[in-house]
Amino acid sequence: MVSHRDGKAGSGDSLPPEAARRFAYTGRPYTDSAILGFLYTLVMYLAMPVVVARLLFRGVRNRQYHYRWRERFGRFKAPGFSQSLWVHAVSVGEVNAAEPLVRALQARYPERQLVLTTVTPTGSARARQLFGDSLFHVYLPYDLPFAVASFLGRIRPALAIIVETEIWPNLYRACQRRGIPLLIVNARLSERSMRGYRALGRLVSDSLACVSYVAAQSQADAARYRELGAPAERVGVTGYMKFDTQVPPNAMEKGMEWRRHWGEDRPVWIAASTHEGDEAAVWQAHAALLRQMPNALLLIAGRHPERFRLLESHARGQGFAVATRRQHRLAGPQHQVFVIDSMGELMPFFAASDVAFVGGSLCPIGGHNVLEPAALSRPVVVGPYTFNFEGITSSLLEAGAAERISDAAGLARAIGACLADPQRRAQMGEAGRRVFERERGAVGRVMQLIDSALH
Incomplete structure (x- = not known):
């Protein structure tokens, strides 16, 4: 067993x-x-x-x-x-x-x-x-x-x-x-x-x-x-058991369709299941990335629906050009941050991203599910607090499918390295997919x- x-x-x-x-x-x-x-x-x-x-x-x-x-x-x-x-x-x-x-x-x-x-x-x-x-x-x-x-x-x-x-x-x-x-x-x-x-x-x-x-x-x-x-x-x-989840058959297709809408070559990263303790680092990291890649797009999905409006307000307060799922449906070329203020849609948005940061890990929440991006062959970045999913996170880290960071500067470096290097993304993504398949x-x-x- x-x-x-x-x-x-x-x-x-x-x-x-x-x-x-x-x-x-x-x-x-x-x-x-x-x-x-x-x-x-x-x-x-x-x-x-x-x-x-x-x-x-x-x-x-x-x-x-x-x-x-x-x-x-x-x-x-x-x-x-x-x-x-x-x-x-x-x-x-x-x-x-x-x-x-x-x-x-x-x-x-x-x-x-x-x-x-x-x-x-x-x-x-x-x-x-x-x-x-x-x-x-x-x-x-x-x-x-x-x-x-x-x-x-x-x-x-x-x-x-x-x-x-x-x-x-x-x-x-x-x-x-x-x-x-x-x-x-x-x-x-x-x-x-x-x-x-x-x-x-x-x-x-x-x-x-x-x-x-x-x-x-x-x-x-x-x-x-x-x-x-x-x-x-x-x-x-x-x-x-999450290893046995079937990837929705249209997740990749829908994600690629969204990519075409905002530009297939545009660097895109997602911060998923974030908490308040993660988000200050996410804003700092994205601001740093925009200085290197002016057309970078951040997709962000807060963990709790009651914070969706607050998340949008914070993004605007940081000076970003913001779109939301409910109001705009998809981000446009002019938007720098897209707030996913809906439920049950993370898989297509993971597919639409180049790299994923999984929240609850830069604050002592204990981290959230890292398998969904791995199942879609997306590199994963996590913070130091992953005790809720320690075994799974360790598997991805050992396989080279994930990277652990400790602060906003580390987050910007890890995301930037993946966005700038397609070969690195491909290697990490394939390693994550192999872990997902192996553990079923x-x-x-x-x-x-x-x-x-x-x-």
Whole structure:
């Protein structure tokens, strides 16, 4: 299952037979930590006024937070399901990572009702964009006993699949009590997240004892789950499911069409999934690039939709000639910055670029998905903070498909070097594509676990 290059799963790996046998639901009783569970639940109830206030505050920027509150307490019209398959993906990144697994479940089990939960409105929007009405979507309820019981009673799952990292003690205990096998798939756990969970001590370890199997992205992730208390025999490495995502067939064609609109020979770079902590460096780097390449174009996509207008305002404040996706559709020859203020279109814009900087990495967010540009044979530039995708980023760095920088000057140098050297771009892009192809197969390994749970 695991290759020997730093614990990364490879496309030729397969699950050892004992993993499929041992993952069967054997969670130990939770009663030995009843007091901790009671105190945790009490804190959750006491925190509800703060949680609701936070929803109201977030709704100032994104009005979707003001809607569908009943779902957050497990209240929605029961769809009449029995023995459904439930997948939870907290937000946009997790929904994107879950896409190939959801497609595989729909193909393998067409007779089963599929439920997909998210927490954020942007995750909800992405779920609907990807899957439409082909599955049932609601928000995951808060981790309150009555809300969890109401939710599970309405969807009646035969299997619970949590994508990446979501540990909710009451939810996990409720699945255990109802005999619902629970898998954590595509599981990742950074050092930072582990420190936070470790502070909860026995509460987390007993929650992980309710999990049937942890299918981790890498050996490092698996080791951290074991350190938190997940039973060693129920933790293994299956790899990163995003490698199994199919590149949209029209992404390259659409990207090339956009290139022709603003000039095929024009140097173009993209700053994707940026946060406020990235953007000052991005503006400085682009200003420096324009001094060397006056016709350079920056495409920029902020991570959070509620910041789209602010991003446009900041770009104009820097003195750049700015166009936006919503207002102008495409950049013209006169524009220096193009703000991608839309969702679900990054792949064609990666294809339309010569090189990609992936955000969340110049600030301690931990970085975002570097695979999409790599899958399209685009060189990747990242900052020093990539702990959310450390294994994947390391693979690209080792292969020469990515470059790590530390500040605005380094960003300008790395982007400028790629824009000025077509051969360098081609070599880095091909290296990234090879990594992408080499690491495929995680979904197949996860499906083996799911098949074992359901038969």
